[in-house]
Amino acid sequence: MKGRIIALLDINSCYASIAIQENPALRGKPVAVTGATEERCGIVLAANREAKLRGVKTGMINREAKAWCPDLVQVPPDFYQYQRYSSIIQKIYERYGPTEMFSIDEGWIDLTTICRDVEDGALVCKDIAEEVMFETGLTISVGVANNKVTAKLGSEYSPQGSKHKVPGTITAIPPERYEEMCYGLKVDELLGIGSRLGPKMCGMGLYTIGDLANCNPDRLQQKFGRMGHILQVRALGRDTSPVIPGHTCAPCIKSFGNSTTTPFDLCRDEDVWAVIYNMAEAVGTRMRRHGFKARLVEVSFRHSTMFGCSRQRKMALATDSSLTLAKQAFDLLKQHAPRDYSIRAIGVRAGDLQPSWFPEQTTLFADPMKSQRLSDMECAVDRIRERFGFYSVQRAVMMTVDPRLVINATGEHTVHPHSFY
Amino acid sequence: MASMNLIKTYVTVLVEVQPDGRKIPKEIIWKNGKRFEVTRVFNCRRAAAMKVGGTGIRYEIEINGKRTMIWDEEGRWFVEEKAG
Numbered sequence: 001m002k003g004r005i006i007a008l009l010d011i012n013s014c015y016a017s018i019a020i021q022e023n024p025a026l027r028g029k030p031v032a033v034t035g036a037t038e039e040r041c042g043i044v045l046a047a048n049r050e051a052k053l054r055g056v057k058t059g060m061i062n063r064e065a066k067a068w069c070p071d072l073v074q075v076p077p078d079f080y081q082y083q084r085y086s087s088i089i090q091k092i093y094e095r096y097g098p099t100e101m102f103s104i105d106e107g108w109i110d111l112t113t114i115c116r117d118v119e120d121g122a123l124v125c126k127d128i129a130e131e132v133m134f135e136t137g138l139t140i141s142v143g144v145a146n147n148k149v150t151a152k153l154g155s156e157y158s159p160q161g162s163k164h165k166v167p168g169t170i171t172a173i174p175p176e177r178y179e180e181m182c183y184g185l186k187v188d189e190l191l192g193i194g195s196r197l198g199p200k201m202c203g204m205g206l207y208t209i210g211d212l213a214n215c216n217p218d219r220l221q222q223k224f225g226r227m228g229h230i231l232q233v234r235a236l237g238r239d240t241s242p243v244i245p246g247h248t249c250a251p252c253i254k255s256f257g258n259s260t261t262t263p264f265d266l267c268r269d270e271d272v273w274a275v276i277y278n279m280a281e282a283v284g285t286r287m288r289r290h291g292f293k294a295r296l297v298e299v300s301f302r303h304s305t306m307f308g309c310s311r312q313r314k315m316a317l318a319t320d321s322s323l324t325l326a327k328q329a330f331d332l333l334k335q336h337a338p339r340d341y342s343i344r345a346i347g348v349r350a351g352d353l354q355p356s357w358f359p360e361q362t363t364l365f366a367d368p369m370k371s372q373r374l375s376d377m378e379c380a381v382d383r384i385r386e387r388f389g390f391y392s393v394q395r396a397v398m399m400t401v402d403p404r405l406v407i408n409a410t411g412e413h414t415v416h417p418h419s420f421y
Numbered sequence: 422m423a424s425m426n427l428i429k430t431y432v433t434v435l436v437e438v439q440p441d442g443r444k445i446p447k448e449i450i451w452k453n454g455k456r457f458e459v460t461r462v463f464n465c466r467r468a469a470a471m472k473v474g475g476t477g478i479r480y481e482i483e484i485n486g487k488r489t490m491i492w493d494e495e496g497r498w499f500v501e502e503k504a505g
Contacts, residue, residue, distance in 0.1 A: 022474050022475055024471065024472065088476065135467040136469050
């Protein structure tokens with residue numbers, strides 16, 4: 001019986017490639033899309049192949065990238081263009097089959113109804129790649145297999161063991177060759193295993209996808225719970241998750257978060273409180289707009305030494321109040337930050353969401369009337385800002401700190417690619 | 422943006438919009454005010470402008486008996502202008 005035929009198509013060096021397509025004079029030069037050094041967001045967001053071959057890596061700070069590649073051309077990000085090109089390319093994919101965009105530059109297509117087998121799928125993907133090149137000027141790498149996870153492995157496959165995959169490669173992984181092609185890959189190349197799970201897997205002696213596939217399921221269950229089983233199924237090449245048509249870069253919401261790099265290092269509680277409150281306001285506004293409350297608050301911060309950490313707390317009652325989120329986040333930060341802190345970046349996230357209307361058992365010590373008044377006040381502020389602008393009404397604390405710390409985080413936030421779940 | 426003596430130049434275009442939403446460029450008004458009538462539209466499809474950059478719906482058209490191209494980039498129209 002014919003199995004599924006799924007392709008994962010990945011725009012090569014997406015941000016950098018789009019910058020080059022918009023400005024062909026950059027073609028052939030080492031190019032990196034970077035944040036602004038003067039705003040202390042100066043890291044490499046994406047680099048083209050020429051820059052990568054010279055040692056430039058995503059996440060590097062600008063100074064280091066320039067040291068590796070002195071003639072590096074740095075261009076600012078343009079998220080409007082990235083979303084525009086992504087939409088254009090998604091429409092191309094949809095001509096061939098149900099399409100699910102995993103992120104702004106990656107998408108799955110279900111080719112089962114139009115292809116005989118995985119190799120035939122690779123031929124169809126060659127046509128798709130040519131159309132993408134003709135209509136956008138961008139190259140894509142493709143993996144074709146009988147499931148989404150293996151297809152993604154294929155899109156990143158480098159058979160020669162090269163660190164940098166060749167742009168425009170199309171790799172078919174038929175089921176009968178899955179073990180031969182994939183069991184030797186590093187375990188952290190499997191979808192869902194990254195910088196946190198990877199070391200834990202290695203700590204258990206699981207260094208390759210094959211090791212994970214052959215591991216005793218009970219060991220995995222004990223260590224990782226239900227996730228262990230899911231990851232082993234993927235490692236065995238048996239993922240059954242469907243391609244969900246119409247899924248875009250903004251799927252069902254699992255959390256709301258805002259973060260910022262501050263214009264100067266923060267050493268005073270008053271400044272940290274103002275920034276946390278600023279971020280919590282944005283998180284609260286977005287939650288209320290979408291009709292959610294959260295039971296979990298997380299604060300993340302990065303010290304001026306680049307040390308960073310995040311801490312979470314579960315709340316007794318779900319909330320959409322910016323003030324409540326801010327107080328919880330500030331308390332967490334004070335508990336876990338070094339005593340003489342010097343902070344350069346702060347983030348606030350609200351998770352474990354539930355609909356606002358969801359009935360909830362209150363606690364003996366809760367004051368529902370006070371909570372309601374707070375909620376009404378914050379909703380009123382939201383409405384005033386929608387009509388007259390973000391800066392038309394401000395918390396008093398924002399008037400007592402450096403104005404550079406107060407930003408319209410709701411209006412300027414950027415949604416980054418979501419996780420697989 | 423330039424390549425091989427070509428630069429991306431945005432132009433004024435008189436466009437006829439059909440009831441079904443199709444757009445037909447009818448006249449190009451150059452920056453010096455000169456008007457060029459579009460006598461034929463051969464085809465249109467989305468295409469990247471590899472020489473001058475960008476992507477849009479590319480119209481292959483005829484002006485003064487010569488075949489040339491113009492792009493509709495989300496409502497702004499551009500051509501490949503010879504530099505110099």
